[in-house]
Amino acid sequence: MESEQVVTALAALAQPTRLAIFRLLVVCGPQGMAAGQLAEKLDVSPANMSFHFNKLCHAGLVVSRQDGRFVYYAANFAAMNGMLAFLTENCCEGNACAMPVKKC
Amino acid sequence: MESEQVVTALAALAQPTRLAIFRLLVVCGPQGMAAGQLAEKLDVSPANMSFHFNKLCHAGLVVSRQDGRFVYYAANFAAMNGMLAFLTENCCEGNACAMPVKKC
DNA sequence: TCAATTATTAAACAATTATTAAAATGACAG
């Protein structure tokens, strides 16, 4: 994963509404949740949600799929993993590591 | 760790210069690196570096300590871990997990 | 003390961002 992509992904998550969206989607797993349902849960206007979905998708952290009238959004776990790996790369020059990331 | 803090931390990392600073500091480990040395390595003006250090420190991701004329900056691994944990919390509702974060 | 070095602060500006309201698209049921 490249630095520029990571900056985009971090920027996508660095906003309260989008962080909330992403966390909900993380809990949902690969099946995701419909746009309207997310909007209602988070009490955000549809237009504003669309703006934020766009940022998250563009950053690659979220994917969408249409199902009838609904659009489902889901977390892209691979992208997330790539970002986390980038952030923790080569920590402590390989010495006793100070960043023992949790195992899921 | 609270959502607001996490947003601040993500925003701190969501900028090319600051991401580069942080990654260098991750490699350095707890001893850190002097401000001027970082500025030179990244080819960024001291004033601009100071601005970015400020953001990183305020976000809790970096700590500073004075040593003579020099100010050393170092990554705060605990804060980083807190942020990563927050992002991966409750993934996939506990089912077969799609976000197996790397073990360091 | 004086001058040199290291780093921070302040002010100004251009660029980006989030939010809102209104209009427009796309999908489906009747």
Add this chain to the structure above:
DNA sequence: CTGTCATTTTAATAATTGTTTAATAATTGA
């Protein structure tokens, strides 16, 4: 088709952000 529901797009505005330059601290050695 027509109307309705779900979502997106557009345009406008307020707020935040990154960079530069110049000025200001803090530390040290001569």
